[in-house]
Amino acid sequence: AQTVTQSQPEMSVQEAETVTLSCTYDTSESDYYLFWYKQPPSRQMILVIRQEAYKQQNATENRFSVNFQKAAKSFSLKISDSQLGDAAMYFCAPYGNSGNTPLVFGKGTRLSVIA
Amino acid sequence: SQTIHQWPATLVQPVGSPLSLECTVEGTSNPNLYWYRQAAGRGLQLLFYSVGIGQISSEVPQNLSASRPQDRQFILSSKKLLLSDSGFYLCAWDIQGARVGYTFGSGTRLTVV
Numbered sequence: 001a002q003t004v005t006q007s008q009p010e011m012s013v014q015e016a017e018t019v020t021l022s023c024t025y026d027t028s029e030s031d032y033y034l035f036w037y038k039q040p041p042s043r044q045m046i047l048v049i050r051q052e053a054y055k056q057q058n059a060t061e062n063r064f065s066v067n068f069q070k071a072a073k074s075f076s077l078k079i080s081d082s083q084l085g086d087a088a089m090y091f092c093a094p095y096g097n098s099g100n101t102p103l104v105f106g107k108g109t110r111l112s113v114i115a
Numbered sequence: 116s117q118t119i120h121q122w123p124a125t126l127v128q129p130v131g132s133p134l135s136l137e138c139t140v141e142g143t144s145n146p147n148l149y150w151y152r153q154a155a156g157r158g159l160q161l162l163f164y165s166v167g168i169g170q171i172s173s174e175v176p177q178n179l180s181a182s183r184p185q186d187r188q189f190i191l192s193s194k195k196l197l198l199s200d201s202g203f204y205l206c207a208w209d210i211q212g213a214r215v216g217y218t219f220g221s222g223t224r225l226t227v228v
Contacts, residue, residue: 035216043153043203045219052214091158095214102149102174103217107158 002027002094006106013082014114020067021077021109023092031097034068034075037105039089048090051075079111087113117142121206121220128227134179134193136223138206141187146208148189149217150181153203165189166211201227 003026013019025034036048051059051068058066063083067076075094079086089108095101121138128134140146147166151159161174163181171181178197182190189206203224207217 033214033216037216043222043224045205045207045217047216047218050216095216097214102147102161102164104161105151105159110156 002029002096002101002104004092004094004104004106006090006092006109008109009107010110010112012112012114013079013086015082015084017082018078018080019082019111021079021090021092021111023075023077023106025073025075025092025094025106027073027094027096029096029098029101033095033097034066035093035095035103036064036066036075036077037091037093038086039091039108040085040087045091049077082113084113084115087111117208117218119206119208119218119220121223123223124221125224126226128196128225130198130227131195134191134196134200134225136191136204136206136225138189138191138220139187140208143187143208143210145186145211147211148183149207149209150189150191151205151207153205155202159205163191196227198227201225 005024032053034051038046038048049061049064063080065078091105091108093103093105118141149164150162165183205222206220209217
């Protein structure tokens with residue numbers, strides 16, 4: 001079973017600044033992946049970044065990076081140089097490597113970007 | 116390339132009427148298929164998933180049902196809609212073992228009146 005907690009229902013950031021969205025999770029699987037999804041006002045779900053739990057190196061995709069703390073089961077998303085287009089709901093989701101359990105999403109964090 | 120189609124985009128239905136939402140995937144075979152529901156401003160709730168034709172797993176028993184009549188077709192149905200069925204419905208797919216996350220359709224906004 002997998003559970004996800006996103007403790008920040010809403011966050012805001014000034015344009016060009018940096019913001020960090022938090023996520024903690026629990027999983028019964030020994031090998032797993034972690035995803036951050038973005039849902040802009042269009043409501044299309046977009047994969048932002050993917051982390052393999054067995055890798056110690058934190059994943060990076062352009063302005064998006066993660067801080068993965070496996071022992072603490074923490075998977076935060078850092079957005080650098082925030083842009084107006086980053087305004088969206090952000091969802092964290094663990095995925096067990098067995099493939100037997102579908103993605104379970106957190107309740108999301110709504111990010112506002114202030115010009 | 117793989118694409119996912121979901122329709123209709125918007126639907127307004129009276130209470131007690133039937134429902135049929137359709138999702139199809141192109142460009143791949145034997146995908147895993149998923150139906151999620153999202154209430155206004157809230158997280159995604161997994162409703163059903165399928166790992167093959169005729170194989171449906173239900174996560175939230177209620178007046179909704181799902182079927183997979185063809186390999187790349189996933190249908191969400193209801194015989195009689197309730198007000199509480201209103202929400203945003205998302206279909207998604209992935210390939211067993213791919214571990215690259217799900218690809219989502221564009222969603223259906225259902226309003227039950």
